[in-house]
Every structure is written in C-alpha cells, then in structure tokens.
Amino acid sequence: MTLDLQKGTISEITSCNNDSAGVNTGSVRDAEGLQYLPATTDMHIHLDKHFLGEPWKPLQPFITLPGQLAFEKSMLASLPTTAAERARRLIDLLLSHGTTKIRTHVDVDPELGISHLEDVLTVREEYRGVMEMEIVAFPQQGLLRSDSLQVMKEAMRAGAEYVGGVDPAGLDRKVDRSLEAMFELSAEFNAGVDLHLHDPGHLGLYTISRFAELTAQANKGGRTAVSHAYCLGQVNEGESKELAQQLKANDVAIITSVPLDRPMPRVDQLVAEGVRVHVGSDNILDAWSPFGNGDLLARGAKLAEKFGWILDDELLQTYPLISAGTLAPKAGDPASFMLVAALNAKHALAYAPARTAAFSNGKLVGGKWAEAMTKA
Ligand SMILES: [Zn+2]
Known part of the structure; x- marks a missing residue:
C-alpha cells in the first residue's frame, strides 16, 4: 500500500508498486512490513503539573485529599520551570508516542489565578497543526471549597x-x-x-446520575464527561448497569486512566451498554504518582489486559477508546498515524511496540525515523 501525504491529509492510497520499494529519500519512505495505526488521543492529562526533566522528587503517602492538595501546591511552587515549559516537555513526550490530540485540565484557583491557563494557551498556539488540544479550566482545590467561581469565569x-x-x-x-x-x-x-470524580460508592453514583440529569436538562449530550468515576467499579454490577444506561441515554462519556491500585469503572459493561469511554494518562511523574510514560498504546494494552480482552475482536475494540482515527486509512483522512513493527493491529495493541514513526497532519513528529533525522 502506498500513502500519498499532501497538505496534512492522506490524499491518495494506492496498492504498492515496486518503484518505491527500498526507496528512502526526503519525500519517499519505504515502510515495508510496518503496521499502520491511527494516532492516539489522550483524553485526560495535566500539562501544567508534572516533574518531567526535573531531579527525582520523593512523594508522600496519600492520606487525605486536602492534605494531598496542599502537598501538590508546595511541590509545584518549588519547581524552577514555568507551566509553559512543563507543557512543552509533556507535549513533546506525547508526540513521540504518536498522540496528536489531548484534553488537558489546567489548574485555576484564586491564588494561581489563570496564570497556568495563559501559559497553556500560549503553548497551544505554538503546537497548532501538530497537537490538537481541548482545555478544561480545572478548579483543583474545589470549585466551591476554594471560592473559584470568579476565576473560573475568567478562565472561560x-x-x-x-x-x-x-x-x-x-x-x-x-x-x-x-x-x-x-x-x-x-x-x-x-x-x-x-x-x-473520586467520591466513592453510592455517593459517587448519585453524583453521576445527577450529572447525567443536568446534562440532559442543559441539552449538553455529547459534550460532558465524568473522569475516573471509581464508584462505578465499587457498586454491584446491577447498579452500575443501570447507571450505564442513563449515561448512554444522556450521552455522557466516562474517561479512565486505568488505575491498577483501586476499583475502576467496568469498561466492558460500559462498552456493551454503548457508553462512550475514553482513556487518558492523567498523572505522569507528578505529586500524585511516579508512574506513567504518556504512551496511550501501552495504556490501551493495560486496559485490555485488565479486562481479559484476549480475543481478536476484544483487542480491536480497545482502539476507539484510545484513538479517534480508524485502523484502515482512507483518502481524505488527516495524515495522523503511526507505524510500528507488529504482525497486525491486534498484536500491536497487545505488545505496544516502540513507534518506528509517528506523523501528525503529515509531519513526522516522533519515533525512530524522527530520532534519526534529529541526529543526522
Ligand atoms: Zn486529573
């Protein structure tokens, strides 16, 4: 198969002709034997608060959420970097793994104001055309608790x-x-x-149900999501199924980082009920967790393994949760994809090999090909 990339899109797909086999010039690349995968989408990340590029920072035990929030604030205040520098570091990491679209939450509160947000908005412009970004104004200290309504308006x-x-x-x-x-x-x-939403059990369940009602009342179906929603894995299956049906009816998405250390939403049940589920990295080397490397394909593998998805169809059903693209490229699609050494898309999902190449809108942004060009 030959992909012709023009102006950021796949303009033409033709069956392979031998003229280009083995050719590697500036504009022609032989990807023989490599597997095509769509670029990934990370639907929950925090560009403004991580320690990438910093010396190692020991964490403290998580005892209460207010205690953790105070700890995080002091850690962030001690960093020598600006939120803009941190955002660039994390975006570069994500691009190297073939993620070309993200939803980032950005802290706002009366003390910080919208300083982090202004930095992230600046960086969004710098990466326009390469990284697509949705920005959530995030009152991390509690919307009402920290009296953040006015600063939220400023952020919006x-x-x-x-x-x-x-x-x-x-x-x-x-x-x-x-x-x-x-x-x-x-x-x-x-x-x-x-x-x-970390609120547990039936308290969390009530909160999500009320969130879904408000979504319907506001006619916001398709534009709302609950991130984490651990409670969906804490109540019994019948209760979570009933709520899944309400989420489907009101088109509310669930976003998970696939935590291993606690109950998480029953993604298999949510998918079976037709609820939109997305995956995000959330914390990567920050005040909350030292884990995570920004590789959404690897996180998809973690999800499939967690739910025992070993059949071909089950492995393939993971892709829509980590990507907005399709497994078979079509003419006219954005040229945002990656190439990996794998037997097929199922093997790639299970194995999560290093990216040989990652493209965003036709531009080489990551993988071994990009590294080789940087060295050359
Ligand atoms: Zn988060």
Whole structure:
C-alpha cells in the first residue's frame, strides 16, 4: 500500500508498486512490513503539573485529599520551570508516542489565578497543526471549597472550552450546588463539562446520575464527561448497569486512566451498554504518582489486559477508546498515524511496540525515523 501525504491529509492510497520499494529519500519512505495505526488521543492529562526533566522528587503517602492538595501546591511552587515549559516537555513526550490530540485540565484557583491557563494557551498556539488540544479550566482545590467561581469565569473568557470540577461531595461538600454551579458556567460560556470524580460508592453514583440529569436538562449530550468515576467499579454490577444506561441515554462519556491500585469503572459493561469511554494518562511523574510514560498504546494494552480482552475482536475494540482515527486509512483522512513493527493491529495493541514513526497532519513528529533525522 502506498500513502500519498499532501497538505496534512492522506490524499491518495494506492496498492504498492515496486518503484518505491527500498526507496528512502526526503519525500519517499519505504515502510515495508510496518503496521499502520491511527494516532492516539489522550483524553485526560495535566500539562501544567508534572516533574518531567526535573531531579527525582520523593512523594508522600496519600492520606487525605486536602492534605494531598496542599502537598501538590508546595511541590509545584518549588519547581524552577514555568507551566509553559512543563507543557512543552509533556507535549513533546506525547508526540513521540504518536498522540496528536489531548484534553488537558489546567489548574485555576484564586491564588494561581489563570496564570497556568495563559501559559497553556500560549503553548497551544505554538503546537497548532501538530497537537490538537481541548482545555478544561480545572478548579483543583474545589470549585466551591476554594471560592473559584470568579476565576473560573475568567478562565472561560480567556479560552478554556470545558468547565472542570472535582468531588462535589468530598471537597465541595454540597453535591447538587457544586454540579449546578458547573452547569451554570457551562451555559454562560457555551462550554462542555468534565468532572473529576473520586467520591466513592453510592455517593459517587448519585453524583453521576445527577450529572447525567443536568446534562440532559442543559441539552449538553455529547459534550460532558465524568473522569475516573471509581464508584462505578465499587457498586454491584446491577447498579452500575443501570447507571450505564442513563449515561448512554444522556450521552455522557466516562474517561479512565486505568488505575491498577483501586476499583475502576467496568469498561466492558460500559462498552456493551454503548457508553462512550475514553482513556487518558492523567498523572505522569507528578505529586500524585511516579508512574506513567504518556504512551496511550501501552495504556490501551493495560486496559485490555485488565479486562481479559484476549480475543481478536476484544483487542480491536480497545482502539476507539484510545484513538479517534480508524485502523484502515482512507483518502481524505488527516495524515495522523503511526507505524510500528507488529504482525497486525491486534498484536500491536497487545505488545505496544516502540513507534518506528509517528506523523501528525503529515509531519513526522516522533519515533525512530524522527530520532534519526534529529541526529543526522
Ligand atoms: Zn486529573
């Protein structure tokens, strides 16, 4: 198969002719034997707070969320880098693994103001055309708890497209009011909503159900999501199934980082019920976790392994959770894809090999080919 890449899209696909076999010039590359995969999409990440490129930083045990929030704030304040420099470092890592679209949450609070957001907006412009970015204004310290309504408005005016929130019960201690405040902001700024939810069990279940009702009332189906939603893996299967049906009916997505250290949503059940599920890296070497390397293909492998997806169809059903692209390229598609050494797409998902090449809109952005060009 020959892919003709013009102006960032796949303009033509032809069956292989031998003229180009073995040819490797500036504009022609022989990818013989390599597997084509669509570029990945990381739907939950924090560009502004990680320690990539910094000396090792020991973490402390997680005891309470407010204690952890104070710890994170002090860690971030001690970093010599700006949020813009951190954003660039993490985006470069993601591109090297073939991720070309992300949703990043960016901290805002009355103390920080929108300084992190302004940095991330600047970096978004620098990477325009290579990394597609959705930005969530994230009141990490609690929307109501930290009195962040005004700074959230400032963030939405500055250019965030999603209203964030966190633990309406555990942090804000007013479930309905916290959710309503998020949806009031989303109505005022015609924005989507993406809630961080760690609140457990039936408290979390009630919160998601109310979130789905508010989504329907606001006519925001397709534009809202609950991230983490551990409670969906803590209640019984019948209860999580009932809520999955409500999520499907109101088109609310669930976003997971596939945690191994705690219960997580039953992704197999959510997929079977037709709920949109997306995967994100979330914490990568930060105040919350030293784990993670920004490789969404590897995270997809972790998800499939966690749910015992060993059959071909099961392995393949992982791709829509980590990518917005398709496994078979079509003329007219954006030329955002990766090439890996694997027997087929199922093997690639299970094995998550290093990227031989990663392209974003026709531009080589990662993998061994890009490294070789940098060295040359
Ligand atoms: Zn997060």
